[in-house]
Amino acid sequence: MARIDYEDDDTDDLNDDAPPAWRRRAVTAVLALVGLGLGFLIPYTLYLNHQVSEKFGALTWQVPTRVYARPLQITPGVAMNAATLKTELDAAGYREGDGVKPGTYASEGGRWTISSRGYRDVDGAVAPGRVQLSLSGGRVSRLRDGDGERALKVARMDPARIATLYGQRQEERRLVRIDEVPQLLTDTLQAVEDKDFAHHHGIDLSGIVRAAMVNMRAGEARQGASTLTQQLARSGLLGIGREQTYTRKFNEILYAMLIEARYGKGPILEAYLNQVYLGQRGAQAIHGVAAGAEFWFGRRLDDLETEQVALLVGIIRGPSHYDPRRNPERALARRDFVLGKMLESGLIDQAAHDRAAKRPLGVTETPGSIAANRFPAYVDLVRRQLARDYPTGELQGAGLSVMTAMAPSAQAYAEGSTVRTIKDLSTGKRPPLQAGLVVTDVHSGEVVAAVGSRDPVEHGFNRVVEAHRPVGSLLKPFVYLLAFGNPAQYSLASWVDDSPVTITLENGQRWSPGNSDGRSHGTVRMIDALARSYNQATVRIGEAVGARALADLVHVLAGVRATPNPSLTLGSMDQSPYAMAQLYQFLASGGEIQPLRAVRGVIDEQGRVVNRYDNAPRPAQEGDAIAARLVTLALQHAVTSGTGRQLVSDGLGRLNAAGKTGTSNDGRDSWFAGWTGDHLAVVWVGNDQNEQTGLYGATGAMRVWSGIFSRLPSKPLEVGDAGLEWQWVAQSNSTDADCPDARRFAFVAGYAPPYQPCPTYDPNQTFVDENGNLVDATGAPVQQERRGWREFFGFGRDEEAAPPADTAPPAPAPAPAPAPPVEESP
Numbered sequence: 001m002a003r004i005d006y007e008d009d010d011t012d013d014l015n016d017d018a019p020p021a022w023r024r025r026a027v028t029a030v031l032a033l034v035g036l037g038l039g040f041l042i043p044y045t046l047y048l049n050h051q052v053s054e055k056f057g058a059l060t061w062q063v064p065t066r067v068y069a070r071p072l073q074i075t076p077g078v079a080m081n082a083a084t085l086k087t088e089l090d091a092a093g094y095r096e097g098d099g100v101k102p103g104t105y106a107s108e109g110g111r112w113t114i115s116s117r118g119y120r121d122v123d124g125a126v127a128p129g130r131v132q133l134s135l136s137g138g139r140v141s142r143l144r145d146g147d148g149e150r151a152l153k154v155a156r157m158d159p160a161r162i163a164t165l166y167g168q169r170q171e172e173r174r175l176v177r178i179d180e181v182p183q184l185l186t187d188t189l190q191a192v193e194d195k196d197f198a199h200h201h202g203i204d205l206s207g208i209v210r211a212a213m214v215n216m217r218a219g220e221a222r223q224g225a226s227t228l229t230q231q232l233a234r235s236g237l238l239g240i241g242r243e244q245t246y247t248r249k250f251n252e253i254l255y256a257m258l259i260e261a262r263y264g265k266g267p268i269l270e271a272y273l274n275q276v277y278l279g280q281r282g283a284q285a286i287h288g289v290a291a292g293a294e295f296w297f298g299r300r301l302d303d304l305e306t307e308q309v310a311l312l313v314g315i316i317r318g319p320s321h322y323d324p325r326r327n328p329e330r331a332l333a334r335r336d337f338v339l340g341k342m343l344e345s346g347l348i349d350q351a352a353h354d355r356a357a358k359r360p361l362g363v364t365e366t367p368g369s370i371a372a373n374r375f376p377a378y379v380d381l382v383r384r385q386l387a388r389d390y391p392t393g394e395l396q397g398a399g400l401s402v403m404t405a406m407a408p409s410a411q412a413y414a415e416g417s418t419v420r421t422i423k424d425l426s427t428g429k430r431p432p433l434q435a436g437l438v439v440t441d442v443h444s445g446e447v448v449a450a451v452g453s454r455d456p457v458e459h460g461f462n463r464v465v466e467a468h469r470p471v472g473s474l475l476k477p478f479v480y481l482l483a484f485g486n487p488a489q490y491s492l493a494s495w496v497d498d499s500p501v502t503i504t505l506e507n508g509q510r511w512s513p514g515n516s517d518g519r520s521h522g523t524v525r526m527i528d529a530l531a532r533s534y535n536q537a538t539v540r541i542g543e544a545v546g547a548r549a550l551a552d553l554v555h556v557l558a559g560v561r562a563t564p565n566p567s568l569t570l571g572s573m574d575q576s577p578y579a580m581a582q583l584y585q586f587l588a589s590g591g592e593i594q595p596l597r598a599v600r601g602v603i604d605e606q607g608r609v610v611n612r613y614d615n616a617p618r619p620a621q622e623g624d625a626i627a628a629r630l631v632t633l634a635l636q637h638a639v640t641s642g643t644g645r646q647l648v649s650d651g652l653g654r655l656n657a658a659g660k661t662g663t664s665n666d667g668r669d670s671w672f673a674g675w676t677g678d679h680l681a682v683v684w685v686g687n688d689q690n691e692q693t694g695l696y697g698a699t700g701a702m703r704v705w706s707g708i709f710s711r712l713p714s715k716p717l718e719v720g721d722a723g724l725e726w727q728w729v730a731q732s733n734s735t736d737a738d739c740p741d742a743r744r745f746a747f748v749a750g751y752a753p754p755y756q757p758c759p760t761y762d763p764n765q766t767f768v769d770e771n772g773n774l775v776d777a778t779g780a781p782v783q784q785e786r787r788g789w790r791e792f793f794g795f796g797r798d799e800e801a802a803p804p805a806d807t808a809p810p811a812p813a814p815a816p817a818p819a820p821p822v823e824e825s826p
Contacts, residue, residue, distance in 0.1 A: 063173055063399035063605065067163035067382060069406040070446070070600065071121055074133060074155045076143045079678060079713035082135055084409045085112065091160035091408035093298055102128050103303045110135040113146070117300065119158035122403050122601030122612050131155040138713055160408050163379045165395050172281075174290035175399075175605075178270040181289065182302055184347060186269065188313045191345040192338055194228040197269070201260045203227060203253055229256040232272045278312070279319045281367050286319075296324065298364040306348060307356035310338040311363075324363045331361060376459045377436075377452030378406055381578075381598040384465070389602075389611055400610075401603040405446030410439050410679070410712055414449040415456040417707025422454040422685070425700060431691040436463030437683040437704060438581040438596075439712075442675055445585055445594030445615050450578075461688075468574040469669045469686055473533045473697070474662030475571040477587065477631050478553055480530050480538075482545040484627040487748035490541075492527040492630055493729045498537035503566045511566060513539055516663075527745070530634045531642030533661065535570055542569025557593065558583040571662060580673060581682040587635075587658075588675035590720075591620035591628035626723040626748055632658045633719055633746055635674075643698055644674070650706045656717045657709070661697025668692055670700030677715030681705050727752040734758045 072088045074080070089105055097104030099113030106113045111134050118128040130146030133155070143152045164172065178186070190197045196204050204227050226234075234252050259268060277285065278292030286295045289312065293301050296315070297308050304312065314334035315322050324331035336357055343353040382404055386395065395402070418435050426433055439449035452462035461467075483490040498521040502512045515521070515535050529537035542550065547564035554562045554573075559582065562573040575583075578596070585594050594617040602611040620628070635658035638644045643661045647653070659674025669686040670693065683701040687693055693700065724746045730739035736758035737744075747753075 063175060065165040065395050065398050065400040065402060066161050067165065067379060067402045067404060068159040069162050069404060069408050069411075070448075071119070071126070071159045072157040074131070074140055074143060074157070075153065076140055076151075078140050079138060079715050080135060080140050081138050081713050082107070082110070083711070084713050085135070087409045087412055088160075088407075089114070089157065091412075092158060093160065093294075093300070094157075095299070095303075100130065101303070103300060110141075114155075114157065115146070116155070116157045120401075120603060120607045121156075121159075122603065122609050125607070126156050126158070129155065159403070162375055162404070162406055162408070163382075165398075165402075172284055172291045172295065173274065173287040174294070175274050175288070176270075176290045176301065178266055178273070180301070181273055182304065182309070184306070184342075185289065185301065185304070185309050185313065186273070187345070187347050188309055188338065188342050189273075189316075190228070191341045191347065192313050193231070193316065197228050198265060200227060201257060203230065203256055226252075227256060228272050229259055229268055232256075232268065232275060233259065235275050235277065276316055277319060278315055279323070279367075295367050296363045305356070305359070305362065306342075306352055307335065307339070307359045308362050310342060310356065311335040311361060314338040324361045325365075328361060335361065374457060375406070375411060375450075376457065377462050377464050378404070378411065378447070378450040378598065380452070380462045381447060381450055381464065385597060385599045385613070386602070386611075399605040403600045403603065404598055405441070405444075405448055405600055406598070407448040410449040410708075411451075413708045413711045414439055414451050414681075416711075417704050418451050418454060418456060421700075421704045421707055425685070425695065425703075430693055431687045431689065433685060433693060433700075434463060434467075434688050435683065435685045435701075435704060436467050436577045437681060438464055438577050439679055439681045439708065440581055440585060440588075440596060442585070442588040442678060442680050445589070445596050445617060446600070447581075447596055447598045448679070450598075463577065463684065465576050465578045467684065467686075467688075468576055469684060469690075470571060470664035471573060471575050471580060472571040472662035472664045472669065472671060473535075474580055474660055474671045474673055475550075475554075475568070475573065476530060476533060476538050477635060477660055478557075478583070479542045479545060479550060479569050480526065480634065481587075481627050481631050482549055482553060483526070483541050484630045484748075485623060487626075487751040490526065491745065491747050491751065492525065492634060493727075493743075493745040493747070493753075494526045495523045496526050496529050496537045497540055498522060498524050498529060498534045501536050501539050503539065503543065505566065513567070513570060525743075527634045527637055528642075530631075531638035533638075533643050539566070539569055542566065554583065557586045571664075577682050577684045580671070581680065584673045584675070584680055584682060586624075587628050587631055588680040589617065589620070590632075591625035592617040622723060629719050629722075629724060630746060630748075632717070635660055636717065636719070639674070644672070644702060646698055646702065647674075647706055650710065652706060652709055654716060655709060655714060658717055659702070659705070661702060663696045666692050667694050667696060670695040670697050670702075672697050672701035672705045674702075674705050674709075675717065676709065677717045679709075679712065679714045681708055721746075723749050725749045725752050729753065730758060732759055 069091065072092070086107075094103055094105050094114070097106065099106035099115055102115050102117045104115050111132065113130070113132050115130045116128055119126055131152060132142075132144045132146065132148050133140055134142035143155060144150060145152060194200075194204070230252050233256050274288040274290075276289065276292075277287055278289070279286040279295055281295070286292055290301050292312055292315070293299055293304055293308075296312065297304065299308070311324060311331065311334070314331070314337065315324070317334070321327070322331045322334045339348075339353055339357055342348045343350065348356070382402060383395070386402070414437060418437065422433050422435055434454050435451065436453075437449075437451050438447060440447050450464045452458075452464045453460075480490075498515070500512065500514065500520055502510050504510055513535050520536060521532075521534055524532075524534065524537060526537075526541070528534075529541075543566065547566055547568045550568055551562045551564040554560060558575075558579050560573075560575060560579050562568055565572060582596050585596060586592070594615060597613055597615055599613050601609055601613060604610050636656060638661075639647050639657050639659050640653070644657075644659045647657060647659065655676045657674050657676050659672060662671030662673070663669065664686075668690055669684065671682075671684055673680070673682045675681070683704045685693070685695060685700040685704065695701075725748075726744055726746055727735055728737040728739070728742040728744050729735055730742040732739070733753065734742070734756045735753055736742065736756065739758035742758070
């Protein structure tokens with residue numbers, strides 16, 4: 001019986017219906033690859049999803065800390081002129097226009113219309129507004145609302161940004177919310193970069209096809225295929241590089257789809273608007289449309305015109321390629337392309353398109369954003385003031401707003417005068433000159449300007465606070481201040497001996513300072529001794545009040561220490577312009593102790609005030625205020641008839657300024673401290689290597705001061721009469737106003753001399769009037785005949801006619817070192 005092989009039969013039947021072996025292997029391979037792919041893709045997608053959740057969900061940028069000037073405050077009667085007002089507005093980014101749109105101004109004659117932008121200050125939010133003002137006689141004569149119907153007491157303009165403190169990354173960015181961005185900009189962005197943004201899910205296949213066709217027809221890359229979400233993913237925000245590889249593109253697509261799956265269109269568009277790269281300035285990258293608007297146009301987003309919106313969106317495709325400053329023709333073509341897209345999409349009509357297309361690019365000549373610290377000396381003061389609250393490095397990249405007291409106009413005038421004066425003085429064999437100065441508000445102690453170098457933008461050594469140089473006669477007024485604290489013994493009319501004087505020091509050595517004109521002036525009034533800076537007279541007063549009292553006064557008023565040597569009365573201490581400004585602030589404020597400050601407050605990213613630096617000066621004590629007024633009157637006399645009288649020749653007599661020159665020995669350091677009704681400025685000019693400059697206070701530093709105040713609007717200085725009474729006093733001590741040589745002096749109330757009649761004078765008798773001129777019994781000037789070669793060449797005149805007289809002798813070394821030599825005549 002034959003055997004039946006069922007297995008073979010079955011096998012043959014099955015093989016008849018089964019696919020070939022190669023197909024089975026292919027299917028197996030495909031399934032294996034799919035399995036492997038899913039095994040990789042699913043975990044990888046989950047990993048990327050976690051990355052999106054971490055980085056995008058908790059999205060943060062390193063936002064730089066911005067430093068602002070003080071807001072411009074305008075009140076009726078405040079000192080102001082057209083040039084200064086324009087300087088202030090230009091610094092804050094205002095532009096000439098219709099005065100209706102925020103951030104614009106219009107002027108005609110002396111009438112101005114200004115439309116301010118809202119801002120947040122240490123006193124709270126300030127709403128935008130529109131005002132009308134008139135300028136007349138160097139003042140604001142009229143201030144009304146925008147319609148001219150209601151008189152205003154005050155108007156405030158948003159402040160200028162003066163510096164930026166970056167973090168580890170040099171990124172300029174100003175965060176904005178989606179509702180703060182003009183609708184025209186967001187619509188144009190989508191029309192040009194991602195037409196289907198509102199509908200796709202991260203990638204746009206139809207857009208890829210459409211872009212390919214457009215680029216083929218144009219023969220160049222005119223339209224991109226990446227969605228806004230893809231661009232955001234590869235912007236560096238999520239760690240995707242920009243290299244052109246399949247891996248990067250794969251990651252970009254996955255990231256875009258995951259972002260779209262997790263977040264709405266609003267947050268995605270807002271993140272894009274804050275992250276997009278729009279330019280470069282050195283090491284500083286410009287990110288975000290708000291920073292881009294400021295960088296290219298010097299404007300805020302809501303100030304952009306149609307053509308500027310088009311250019312800003314157009315630059316996104318390639319900020320370097322379409323750089324309007326370097327490649328204006330390329331940028332113009334790109335802008336016009338975007339304008340065409342705006343017209344095509346119905347965002348603008350034909351008239352608006354044609355009008356915008358005819359306009360220039362509208363970019364600023366230099367970048368509008370502040371890439372670095374433009375005012376190094378001032379910002380250094382800011383950092384020093386904040387140091388106690390913000391450790392080193394904590395301010396940078398913290399997104400704070402530091403509100404300072406800088407006045408852009410005062411800073412501009414201080415810088416301009418410094419540069420011009422140093423250039424004019426840098427002649428002949430004179431060594432290289434440097435300068436440092438501080439300008440303050442006499443009412444508040446706020447520092448409104450600071451210059452730390454002959455080149456105001458030079459970083460490094462800040463001479464405002466770091467240059468400690470002999471102050472010379474700049475310290476003399478405080479010797480007299482102490483003396484006037486004893487009104488029973490001293491007054492402006494008191495006689496003081498300006499003859500040779502010798503002081504025995506603690507170490508037994510003798511010190512005999514002289515006047516720098518080489519002369520003694522006999523018995524002189526105290527007001528003249530200070531106004532003409534007589535050394536010998538001042539030393540005698542200093543001996544009476546005591547060097548220890550002077551050193552203590554300097555410490556109380558300025559917080560600095562001085563060695564109580566006798567020569568301290570003639571300025572034998574080294575100090576900075578800032579320290580001397582702090583000292584003189586006491587006199588300029590009328591006897592108040594006002595700590596100087598550069599910062600008014602700090603505001604965080606949410607607009608909350610986190611630190612406020614209110615200046616609360618101690619009210620002036622009555623005795624201090626009276627003594628300060630007497631010194632001020634003497635220093636006003638110094639400007640009209642003493643060592644500072646060149647200011648009157650410069651046309652600044654209208655300010656009634658008070659001021660004091662100072663010169664260190666051998667003309668190495670030139671100083672001037674002077675103030676008006678609004679401002680105090682202390683200026684130093686000298687050489688970093690302490691070489692002789694040949695300059696005196698009146699020929700160096702005072703020229704810088706004069707250059708500032710010839711432009712800076714400031715009220716005239718008015719000295720109040722509180723606590724004072726006035727009396728006429730003649731050389732004979734008669735108090736009869738009819739005496740030919742009688743002068744009117746201020747006394748502490750209750751200490752004026754009683755009435756004494758005027759004696760009978762010989763008609764041929766001559767007198768010296770308050771200006772040092774020889775007059776007859778009727779007060780008429782007497783022509784003097786010059787005698788001797790010394791007078792012929794001017795050597796015999798008193799210090800009033802020669803600036804060198806305020807020179808201070810060299811400081812004596814602390815005991816038991818040898819005593820200082822007699823001051824040398826120049």
